[in-house]
Amino acid sequence: MYYVEGASSYYxxxxxxxxxxxxxxxxxxxxxxxxxxxxxxxxLRADAARNRAKLVTTARDVFTTxxxxxSLESVAKAAGVGIGTLYRHFPSRLDLLEAxxxxxxxxxxxxxxxxxxxxxxxEALEIWLTAFVDYAATKRHIFTELVExxxxxxxxxxxxxxxxxxxxxxxxxxxxxxxxIRSDVTSQDVLRLVGGCTMMxxxxxxxxxxxxxxxxxxxxxx
Amino acid sequence: MYYVEGASSYYxxxxxxxxxxxxxxxxxxxxxxxxxxxxxxxxLRADAARNRAKLVTTARDVFTTxxxxxSLESVAKAAGVGIGTLYRHFPSRLDLLEAxxxxxxxxxxxxxxxxxxxxxxxEALEIWLTAFVDYAATKRHIFTELVExxxxxxxxxxxxxxxxxxxxxxxxxxxxxxxxIRSDVTSQDVLRLVGGCTMMxxxxxxxxxxxxxxxxxxxxxx
Amino acid sequence: MYYVEGASSYYxxxxxxxxxxxxxxxxxxxxxxxxxxxxxxxxLRADAARNRAKLVTTARDVFTTxxxxxSLESVAKAAGVGIGTLYRHFPSRLDLLEAxxxxxxxxxxxxxxxxxxxxxxxEALEIWLTAFVDYAATKRHIFTELVExxxxxxxxxxxxxxxxxxxxxxxxxxxxxxxxIRSDVTSQDVLRLVGGCTMMxxxxxxxxxxxxxxxxxxxxxx
Amino acid sequence: MYYVEGASSYYxxxxxxxxxxxxxxxxxxxxxxxxxxxxxxxxLRADAARNRAKLVTTARDVFTTxxxxxSLESVAKAAGVGIGTLYRHFPSRLDLLEAxxxxxxxxxxxxxxxxxxxxxxxEALEIWLTAFVDYAATKRHIFTELVExxxxxxxxxxxxxxxxxxxxxxxxxxxxxxxxIRSDVTSQDVLRLVGGCTMMxxxxxxxxxxxxxxxxxxxxxx
DNA sequence: TATGAATGAGTGTTCATTCAT
DNA sequence: TATGAATGAACACTCATTCAT
Numbered sequence: 001m002y003y004v005e006g007a008s009s010y011y012x013x014x015x016x017x018x019x020x021x022x023x024x025x026x027x028x029x030x031x032x033x034x035x036x037x038x039x040x041x042x043x044l045r046a047d048a049a050r051n052r053a054k055l056v057t058t059a060r061d062v063f064t065t066x067x068x069x070x071s072l073e074s075v076a077k078a079a080g081v082g083i084g085t086l087y088r089h090f091p092s093r094l095d096l097l098e099a100x101x102x103x104x105x106x107x108x109x110x111x112x113x114x115x116x117x118x119x120x121x122x123e124a125l126e127i128w129l130t131a132f133v134d135y136a137a138t139k140r141h142i143f144t145e146l147v148e149x150x151x152x153x154x155x156x157x158x159x160x161x162x163x164x165x166x167x168x169x170x171x172x173x174x175x176x177x178x179x180x181i182r183s184d185v186t187s188q189d190v191l192r193l194v195g196g197c198t199m200m201x202x203x204x205x206x207x208x209x210x211x212x213x214x215x216x217x218x219x220x221x222x
Numbered sequence: 223m224y225y226v227e228g229a230s231s232y233y234x235x236x237x238x239x240x241x242x243x244x245x246x247x248x249x250x251x252x253x254x255x256x257x258x259x260x261x262x263x264x265x266l267r268a269d270a271a272r273n274r275a276k277l278v279t280t281a282r283d284v285f286t287t288x289x290x291x292x293s294l295e296s297v298a299k300a301a302g303v304g305i306g307t308l309y310r311h312f313p314s315r316l317d318l319l320e321a322x323x324x325x326x327x328x329x330x331x332x333x334x335x336x337x338x339x340x341x342x343x344x345e346a347l348e349i350w351l352t353a354f355v356d357y358a359a360t361k362r363h364i365f366t367e368l369v370e371x372x373x374x375x376x377x378x379x380x381x382x383x384x385x386x387x388x389x390x391x392x393x394x395x396x397x398x399x400x401x402x403i404r405s406d407v408t409s410q411d412v413l414r415l416v417g418g419c420t421m422m423x424x425x426x427x428x429x430x431x432x433x434x435x436x437x438x439x440x441x442x443x444x
Numbered sequence: 445m446y447y448v449e450g451a452s453s454y455y456x457x458x459x460x461x462x463x464x465x466x467x468x469x470x471x472x473x474x475x476x477x478x479x480x481x482x483x484x485x486x487x488l489r490a491d492a493a494r495n496r497a498k499l500v501t502t503a504r505d506v507f508t509t510x511x512x513x514x515s516l517e518s519v520a521k522a523a524g525v526g527i528g529t530l531y532r533h534f535p536s537r538l539d540l541l542e543a544x545x546x547x548x549x550x551x552x553x554x555x556x557x558x559x560x561x562x563x564x565x566x567e568a569l570e571i572w573l574t575a576f577v578d579y580a581a582t583k584r585h586i587f588t589e590l591v592e593x594x595x596x597x598x599x600x601x602x603x604x605x606x607x608x609x610x611x612x613x614x615x616x617x618x619x620x621x622x623x624x625i626r627s628d629v630t631s632q633d634v635l636r637l638v639g640g641c642t643m644m645x646x647x648x649x650x651x652x653x654x655x656x657x658x659x660x661x662x663x664x665x666x
Numbered sequence: 667m668y669y670v671e672g673a674s675s676y677y678x679x680x681x682x683x684x685x686x687x688x689x690x691x692x693x694x695x696x697x698x699x700x701x702x703x704x705x706x707x708x709x710l711r712a713d714a715a716r717n718r719a720k721l722v723t724t725a726r727d728v729f730t731t732x733x734x735x736x737s738l739e740s741v742a743k744a745a746g747v748g749i750g751t752l753y754r755h756f757p758s759r760l761d762l763l764e765a766x767x768x769x770x771x772x773x774x775x776x777x778x779x780x781x782x783x784x785x786x787x788x789e790a791l792e793i794w795l796t797a798f799v800d801y802a803a804t805k806r807h808i809f810t811e812l813v814e815x816x817x818x819x820x821x822x823x824x825x826x827x828x829x830x831x832x833x834x835x836x837x838x839x840x841x842x843x844x845x846x847i848r849s850d851v852t853s854q855d856v857l858r859l860v861g862g863c864t865m866m867x868x869x870x871x872x873x874x875x876x877x878x879x880x881x882x883x884x885x886x887x888x
Numbered sequence: 889t890a891t892g893a894a895t896g897a898g899t900g901t902t903c904a905t906t907c908a909t
Numbered sequence: 910t911a912t913g914a915a916t917g918a919a920c921a922c923t924c925a926t927t928c929a930t
Contacts, residue, residue, distance in 0.1 A: 045909070048914055067366055069291065071899055082916040084903085089914095093900065144289060185436060193433050196418025211415055214407060218440020270889080293924055304891040306928090315925065492910080511810060513735065515903055526912040528907090537904065588733055626883075633876050640862025655859050658851060662884020711930070714893055737920055748895045753922065755893095 052089045055079045060100045060138055068141035072096070094149050097142045098156055104135045105160045112167035121175040126216060128171050129194050132164075133208055136195040164191070181219040190219065274311045277301045282322045282360055290363035294318070316371050319364045320378055326357050327382045334389035343397040348438060350393050351416045354386075355430055358417040386413070403441040412441065496533045499523045504544045504582055512585035516540070538593050541586045542600055548579050549604045556611035565619040570660060572615050573638050576608075577652055580639040608635065625663040634663065718755045721745045726766050726804055734807035738762065760815050763808045764822055770801045771826045778833035787841040792882060794837050795860050798830075799874055802861040830857070847885040856885065 058079035062070050072093055076086040090096035111131045115124045150156050165188065172187035193215055280301035284292050294315055298308040312318040333353045337346045372378050387410060394409035415437050502523035506514050516537055520530040534540040555575045559568045594600050609632060616631035637659050724745035728736050738759055742752040756762035777797045781790045816822050831854065838853035859881055 045912095045914070047908080051914085067370070072901090073899075083901085084916050085914075087901065091901090148289075185432075189429065189432055189436065192429065193415070193418075193436060196415070207411065207414065210407070211411055214411060214415060214437070214440045218436045273890090294926090295924075298892095305926090306891050306893095307889085309926070310890075313926090495911090511814075516905090517903075520913095527905090528912050528914095529910085531905070532911075535905090592733065629876070629880060633873065633880060636873065637859070637862070637877055637880060640859075651855065651858065654851075654855055658855065658859060658884045659880070662880045711891095711893070713929080717893085738922090739920075749922085750895050750924085751893075757922090759921065 048089075051079070051081055051085055055081065055086055055089055055096070056099050056103055059096055060103070063097075063100065063141045064138045068097075068145055094146070097146050098150070101139065101142060101146055101160070102156065104138055105163050108132065108135055109163045109167060112171065116170065116174075121171070121178045122180045122216070125171045125175050125181075126212065128167065129190070129212060129215075132168075132191070132194055133212070179221065181216075182221045185219060190215070270311075273301075273303055273307055277303065277308055277311055277318070278321050278325055281318055282325070285322065285363045286360050290367055316368070319368050320372070323361065323364060323368055323382065324378065326360055327385050330354065330357055331385050331389060334393065338392065338396075343393070343400045344402045344438070347393045347397050347403075348434070350389065351412070351434060351437075354390075354413065354416055355434070401443065403438075404443045407441060412437070492533075495523075495525055495529055499525065499530055499533055499540070500543050500547055503540055504547070507544065507585045508582050512589055538590070541590050542594070545583065545586060545590055545604070546600065548582055549607050552576065552579055553607050553611060556615065560614065560618075565615070565622045566624045566660070569615045569619050569625075570656065572611070573634070573656060573659075576612075576635065576638055577656070619663075623665065625660075626665045629663060634659070714755075717745070717747055717751055721747065721752055721755055721762070722765050722769055725762055726769070729763075729766065729807045730804045734763075734811055760812070763812050764816070767805065767808060767812055767826065768822065770804055771829050774798065774801055775829045775833060778837065782836065782840075787837070787844045788846045788882070791837045791841050791847075792878065794833065795856070795878060795881075798834075798857070798860055799878070841885075845887065847882075848887045851885060856881070 055075070059075050062075050062078050066074070072086055073083050075096070076083045079086070086096070090099060108128075108131060112128055115127050118124075119127060147157065168187040168191050172181070172185075172190055175181045176183050194212065277297070281297050284297050284300050288296070294308055295305050297318070298305045301308070308318070312321060330350075330353065334350055337349050340346075341349060369379065390409040390413050394403070394407075394412055397403045398405050416434065499519070503519050506519050506522050510518070516530055517527050519540070520527045523530070530540070534543060552572075552575065556572055559571050562568075563571060591601065612631040612635050616625070616629075616634055619625045620627050638656065721741070725741050728741050728744050732740070738752055739749055741762070742749045745752070752762070756765060774794075774797060778794055781793050784790075785793060813823065834853040834857050838847070838851075838856055841847045842849050860878065
């Protein structure tokens with residue numbers, strides 16, 4: 001993972017990865033002794049929760065490496081479970097895509113929440129954009145299918161836009177208020193610009209770094 | 223289509239579109255009276271050539287609007303021919319994808335050849351990048367499938383890279399030599415940056431314009 | 445429930461329903477203090493017995509309303525138990541179907557035993573046929589699957605035929621001996637005639653009544 | 667096939683069977699040289715038409731003998747074609763069921779049209795009812811699925827009811843007007859009565875004959 | 889040559905059944 | 910013992926590709 005000089009090595013791929021697993025498992029296995037998760041859904045058994053988490057991360061990996069049109073059978077096999085298990089957790093292909101996507105968005109939200117209080121504006125933005133590049137890469141393969149299925153105005157999409165645009169706006173305007181990036185640019189422009197890089201197949205980390213540098217330079221007040 | 227101040231309205235969408243059709247038909251119906259095309263392939267009958275051309279342009283349109291996973295049956299129907307005719311011209315799905323892609327690359331090559339002698343470096347680059355945005359948008363849906371099938375080192379990919387990188391390098395280095403854009407940037411960085419924008423679903427022309435502006439600003443010597 | 449003029453309102457739907465539940469519970473919870481039921485099978489705990497009974501009646505209801513192709517998962521859920529519990533009592537789908545069917549047959553047997561000593565021949569027949577209509581309606585959805593699985597000559601089918609044909613024969617021949625219905629008719633003809641009506645989807649009680657009337661008229665000596 | 671004394675042996679199973687094949691083929695291959703069937707649908711190629719017809723009759727047979735829950739793969743195999751061919755002609759399971767059902771209804775309509783001008787009322791009714799028994803037997807397995815899918819008020823169901831009820835009404839009222847069957851009976855009662863017989867599994871021809879006799883006797887003025 | 893019918897491997901999904909908790 | 914998670918065979922359906930017309 002790319003990170004700027006001065007950025008804490010805290011934000012490494014490994015760390016993010018770990019955080020993600022962590023979060024997912026937490027989500028489904030509260031530490032309390034109640035029989036219900038906080039949102040009222042029945043609590044999953046430990047092994048079921050593990051399977052669910054494994055499926056989401058495996059699906060993300062497979063979608064990212066093999067493309068969005070892999071068979072669910074492959075995903076199940078890669079996760080080491082039967083196809084029936086996949087379907088128990090995700091009753092349709094769409095449900096799996098949605099879970100993967102929602103997970104990615106959550107990671108972005110958390111990254112923003114960690115980075116804002118701990119870094120100066122431009123640095124924070126750059127770190128977050130680096131994360132955005134990574135997670136947008138995952139999204140590339142599943143987004144179209146997802147949008148076509150659930151619709152642009154679904155709760156999923158509305159929520160995700162809200163989170164991502166919200167965090168981007170927060171980070172960009174913070175940098176703009178500090179006078180460190182030009183003001184004739186919207187946070188969405190920045191997202192598009194950066195996100196776009198990841199959409200081209202086969203980008204390598206070094207190139208991304210160089211590109212992000214160009215973008216940050218282009219963003220500075222002229 | 224986007225064009226910079228002072229740029230000739232020559233480079234309009236309509237003009238590009240026309241050029242594409244024109245070129246394609248030419249390609250398959252040489253003006254000579256022989257029974258063979260210059261490369262030794264048997265010459266196509268006029269209607270067959272028309273069918274072939276129709277199929278390629280239809281496929282491009284369908285892939286662009288419906289996504290890369292449409293059935294060939296749909297493509298054939300949209301082109302007004304039977305599936306058998308499609309297969310006569312393109313013995314496999316891949317052959318059609320390849321033809322569409324090759325066509326797109328050709329258009330880019332021609333645009334570069336027209337723009338270099340007629341415009342100052344940065345302007346020429348900006349025009350060509352605008353064209354690149356348009357044509358990359360088409361490519362988005364078929365590229366992954368294509369690469370996965372033919373491999374990154376196939377003749378198709380090698381040739382296309384050669385053409386596109388070549389033209390990009392030509393245009394970028396020309397601008398760099400004129401001292402008008404920074405020198406710590408490669409032409410491929412530029413391509414990735416610009417191309418990426420079009421990969422995000424739902425980009426509108428105005429946003430693209432704004433983004434291209436940021437890119438051009440980012441490219442100027444700091 | 446349909447009943448002829450003069451027939452005691454004794455034989456109401458409610459009464460039958462009650463009898464069914466009653467009998468089932470009895471079957472699995474003998475009054476003795478031994479650890480075994482009379483047939484040597486281990487005695488069920490009270491709650492297990494209740495589960496078993498609940499499953500059979502629920503299954504009957506679900507099969508009747510939703511059709512014979514509902515999933516056992518649905519049946520279990522409708523009965524308020526887990527699928528594992530269902531399988532503990534009925535090790536295969538077939539076992540459940542069989543239990544439901546056997547239960548229905550038992551009800552018919554009991555009805556015959558009540559009606560014979562208490563009504564004149566034709567009246568008794570008509571009452572029993574009315575009951576037969578009701579219970580055959582339940583059977584409609586599961587019979588085919590059952591027959592295909594256990595075979596026409598299985599103990600289940602032999603036993604059921606014996607019971608139903610036996611009771612029908614008893615009632616019909618009693619009426620024939622009384623000279624009140626024609627003698628060139630077998631009890632099985634009567635069953636088929638009456639049972640068939642209920643097999644057609646969407647029969648209403650009034651139409652059934654009219655049809656039963658026709659049948660009874662057709663049965664009288666010409 | 668059952669037929670009463672005096673009824674022409676014309677109406678044998680073989681004859682009906684033959685008529686059915688005949689009709690279906692006619693339907694899709696008009697004798698004229700036009701490219702369209704009378705209803706505007708494109709004409710089927712001879713072999714395709716043969717396949718289609720084969721599929722419908724095979725499906726009928728398989729549904730009747732094996733039940734309505736056979737796999738379409740089995741049907742295709744029984745018809746000697748690939749599953750793809752089945753789906754070309756019947757894009758969904760439902761379409762096949764519908765075709766089979768529609769075909770059966772057509773046969774009933776034709777039988778009525780043949781029998782009315784050629785037989786005295788009661789005889790005509792009895793012949794038609796015999797046919798009705800045969801064809802209702804086929805329907806038994808597919809009707810529920812069909813109704814649940816297309817709805818009771820679909821064109822298919824409305825049309826079929828219209829045809830069958832219409833013909834039954836015609837035949838029954840003709841017999842009632844001739845004073846040969848009782849007037850307190852509706853044609854639908856008769857249908858239900860007769861149709862019901864076929865709904866019970868495993869009816870044999872002789873029993874049907876005996877039952878039809880009872881019905882006819884029951885129908886006579888008392 | 890153009891057409892579109894036929895093919896069958898592959899995919900999403902369901903559900904009876906088994907088994908770990 | 911009761912539960913429900915896991916399993917995988919089976920089915921409806923799609924689509925790239927072949928081939929008869």
